[in-house]
Amino acid sequence: MTGGNATHPGYGHACFVYDDPAALHARTVEQVGVGLAAGEQVWLVGPQERDAAARRLAAVPGFTEAWRRGAVRLLRVDDAYRRDEIIDPEQQVRAYVHATGAALTAGYAGLRVVAEATSLVRTPAQREAFARYEHRIDHWMRRRPMSAVCAYDRRELGDAAIAELACLHPETNAGVSFRLHAGGDGAAAALAGELDPTDERLFAAALERADPRPVAGRLVFDATGLRFVDHRALLRLREHARRHGAVAVLRTRRPAPARLVELLGLTDIRVEVVR
Amino acid sequence: MRTGAAAGHVGYFHEAILYDSDDHLLAVVLPFLLGGVEAGEPTVVGFGGRNADLVRRALPAGAGVTFLPGGDVYARPTAAIRAYRELLAGHVASGATQIRIVGELPPVVFGATWDWWARYESAINHAYDEFPLWSMCAYDRRVTPPHVLADVARTHPRIAGPDGSHQPTGVYTEPASYLAECRPAPLDPLQHGVPVVELVDPTPARARAAVRAADSGLLPPDGVDDLVMAVSEVVCNALRHGTPPVRMRLWCAPDRIVVAVHDHGPGPKDPYAGLLPAGDGTEGGLGLWISHQSCDHVTHHRDPDGFTIRLTAGNAHFPV
Numbered sequence: 085m086t087g088g089n090a091t092h093p094g095y096g097h098a099c100f101v102y103d104d105p106a107a108l109h110a111r112t113v114e115q116v117g118v119g120l121a122a123g124e125q126v127w128l129v130g131p132q133e134r135d136a137a138a139r140r141l142a143a144v145p146g147f148t149e150a151w152r153r154g155a156v157r158l159l160r161v162d163d164a165y166r167r168d169e170i171i172d173p174e175q176q177v178r179a180y181v182h183a184t185g186a187a188l189t190a191g192y193a194g195l196r197v198v199a200e201a202t203s204l205v206r207t208p209a210q211r212e213a214f215a216r217y218e219h220r221i222d223h224w225m226r227r228r229p230m231s232a233v234c235a236y237d238r239r240e241l242g243d244a245a246i247a248e249l250a251c252l253h254p255e256t257n258a259g260v261s262f263r264l265h266a267g268g269d270g271a272a273a274a275l276a277g278e279l280d281p282t283d284e285r286l287f288a289a290a291l292e293r294a295d296p297r298p299v300a301g302r303l304v305f306d307a308t309g310l311r312f313v314d315h316r317a318l319l320r321l322r323e324h325a326r327r328h329g330a331v332a333v334l335r336t337r338r339p340a341p342a343r344l345v346e347l348l349g350l351t352d353i354r355v356e357v358v359r
Numbered sequence: 360m361r362t363g364a365a366a367g368h369v370g371y372f373h374e375a376i377l378y379d380s381d382d383h384l385l386a387v388v389l390p391f392l393l394g395g396v397e398a399g400e401p402t403v404v405g406f407g408g409r410n411a412d413l414v415r416r417a418l419p420a421g422a423g424v425t426f427l428p429g430g431d432v433y434a435r436p437t438a439a440i441r442a443y444r445e446l447l448a449g450h451v452a453s454g455a456t457q458i459r460i461v462g463e464l465p466p467v468v469f470g471a472t473w474d475w476w477a478r479y480e481s482a483i484n485h486a487y488d489e490f491p492l493w494s495m496c497a498y499d500r501r502v503t504p505p506h507v508l509a510d511v512a513r514t515h516p517r518i519a520g521p522d523g524s525h526q527p528t529g530v531y532t533e534p535a536s537y538l539a540e541c542r543p544a545p546l547d548p549l550q551h552g553v554p555v556v557e558l559v560d561p562t563p564a565r566a567r568a569a570v571r572a573a574d575s576g577l578l579p580p581d582g583v584d585d586l587v588m589a590v591s592e593v594v595c596n597a598l599r600h601g602t603p604p605v606r607m608r609l610w611c612a613p614d615r616i617v618v619a620v621h622d623h624g625p626g627p628k629d630p631y632a633g634l635l636p637a638g639d640g641t642e643g644g645l646g647l648w649i650s651h652q653s654c655d656h657v658t659h660h661r662d663p664d665g666f667t668i669r670l671t672a673g674n675a676h677f678p679v
Contacts, residue, residue: 261564278564280564280595281595312587312588312591314592339584340581348645
């Protein structure tokens with residue numbers, strides 16, 4: 085990604101899993117309120133027709149006026165996501181980069197998106213592409229004034245499919261044991277939660293899809309939010325770094341991973357303990 | 360070219376010294392060390408403070424014998440194997456044709472934690488066999504309990520005597536057989552009480568959370584992390600390779616946390632499980648090895664009901 089490395093203060097990228105459409109509606113209403121109060125443009129992207137969506141939100145204070153002047157835009161999934169069957173991650177990121185720029189040019193403080201994306205991730209191939217897109221847009225949101233709530237319907241997708249996407253968000257209400265998302269402060273990616281064999285395959289897929297790249301021979305992971313990491317996950321990070329001709333660097337708050345690295349004699353993983 | 364009693368021997372030449380006086384000990388150790396120095400072999404002493412001083416005083420000045428810093432080497436068997444294998448590999452890489460080591464275990468390990476040191480004494484017959492090592496393990500007959508001496512005889516092929524003899528113990532048992540035997544460790548008195556945690560088929564994450572919650576500042580932070588790591592690995596193993604249900608129990612005392620994980624399977628097939636790393640980690644097999652280095656005591660217990668692994672963090676030396 086281009087540009088500076090600082091984390092934008094309004095950074096927010098949440099994966100919101102719901103069983104009850106009323107929960108999604110409540111979250112949408114909340115995001116409209118927060119966005120308008122912050123002077124942002126709010127995009128509400130979902131499967132339903134525009135008029136139907138507008139009717140549901142009519143009772144939200146300020147909504148109708150904001151919709152008329154363009155501060156809130158209602159889009160069908162097909163309008164916001166250029167998709168065939170499977171989205172093109174790079175093209176999709178470019179679309180939101182453009183939309184963020186347009187919102188700023190129009191005088192808004194930023195772009196806030198609530199996207200009901202269930203229809204875009206029904207098949208494994210769709211999820212593969214969408215997961216790659218989720219991580220790339222996460223980097224954009226970390227640095228620029230765009231935030232998003234990505235909503236997925238558990239009744240249609242199930243927990244396993246949702247976990248593939250949820251683990252690539254910095255925030256989620258889905259029950260995932262770890263998260264892999266955009267890093268700040270020179271880190272290629274950030275790791276949070278706990279990494280053990282239970283979600284070994286999920287982690288392998290997430291790492292493959294996020295595909296963090298080294299800088300100057302160092303593939304830096306911000307692991308300050310990682311509470312537990314086992315040797316299998318360390319070996320996987322090392323393997324990923326090796327494929328890109330780099331050493332893996334783990335920035336962590338606890339010295340336990342350093343003891344593990346020493347024990348296993350993993351010379352091409354560095355653990356940097358930060359306080 | 361190997362020298363002394365081990366001349367012509369291939370691999371590890373493992374002897375015990377069963378002494379009952381300082382003179383007896385020195386009568387075996389001094390010729391052993393001086394012979395090594397004379398032959399230009401790396402010659403090492405891994406004794407505790409008292410016997411290290413005894414030997415140091417008896418040796419001529421500048422004898423060229425290396426004294427390992429006391430205490431550290433024999434804290435945990437798996438770590439001792441790792442440290443010695445590194446030491447031996449280093450000497451071989453530097454061209455050594457034989458390395459001589461005399462060592463002794465601190466008497467505290469003859470109590471509640473003897474079982475894993477008995478496993479150590481047996482396993483090293485295999486673990487050091489790729490090196491041209493001649494070593495002697497010294498046991499003071501006056502303070503070593505009979506059941507420990509019985510294990511010493513079964514884990515050492517020979518006894519080095521003060522008369523220069525090197526006699527077979529006669530009851531030496533190959534490590535693969537010895538380690539496959541059921542060797543019950545004494546029950547920690549805490550295990551007679553009600554556990555503070557009892558979980559059935561916990562996820563590794565649930566097991567880790569239970570250890571963190573039980574600690575409440577009892578162990579130093581690194582000690583908690585190490586126990587969390589060990590419990591996580593042991594629970595993973597039981598869930599993956601054991602026979603359900605897997606039951607985890609945890610007890611606390613002011614000086615230690617004890618965790619027992621039981622399943623209905625036969626336990627690990629590898630006789631060296633925990634003492635030596637199995638594979639390179641990509642296929643599993645490192646979990647038990649890591650656990651043995653992250654805890655102050657690990658026991659394996661097999662009975663008709665299945666396999667129990669018990670982990671202790673803190674003071675494992677309860678009175679037996």
